[in-house]
Amino acid sequence: MGRLARIGVSIEAGLLKQFDGWVARAGYPTRSEAVKGLVSAALVEKQWAKSDNKVAGAILFVYDHHKRQLVNKMLEVQHNFERVIISVQHIHLDHNNCLEIIAVRGRVREIQALMSGIKRIKGLKHSNLTITATG
Ligand code: NI
Structure with a gap:
């Protein structure tokens, strides 16, 4: 491990409260460990984005x-990326909200492009991409 550096972060009180709840549920001993975990996950994802590797994963989002x-x-957007989409699962969460899970397989850059297309759509309540290498 390299030399430790300290940083200060300003965050809304409500968001920090939610974050602390998440930190506890995820099993991190401290906020610092949780932030380190999140930063390294983001950097690993960035590395994947540079590669031409084939990966599989899932995109999920909630919308009205x-x-x-x-x-x-x-x-x-989904029809523009039919080559990398394996399946789409649509769940009616309640009267207003739908949860959609898209299983994907293909080159990292194609999947990232699909995710960018989804994120550009206004009004999504939440979206998330999880990718894993297939070897
Ligand atoms: Ni629905």
Whole structure:
């Protein structure tokens, strides 16, 4: 391990409270360990983005299906990336919210491009990409 450096972070009190809850549930002993874990995960993801490796993974997001423009854009983006999409699972969470899970397989850059397309859609409540190497 290299020399430790200290940083200061400003964060909204409500968000910090949620973060502390997450830190405890994830089993990190301290906030610092949790932040280190998040930073290294982000950097590993960046490394993957540079490579031409084939990976598999899942994209998930939540949205309000009453927003028709959002739904149409989502379908358009997904059809532009049909080569890397293995399956799409749609779950009606409640009256307003839908959860969609897209299983993907392909080159990192293709999957990142799909994720960028999804993130550009206005009105998504949450989106997340998890990728894993296939060897
Ligand atoms: Ni639905």
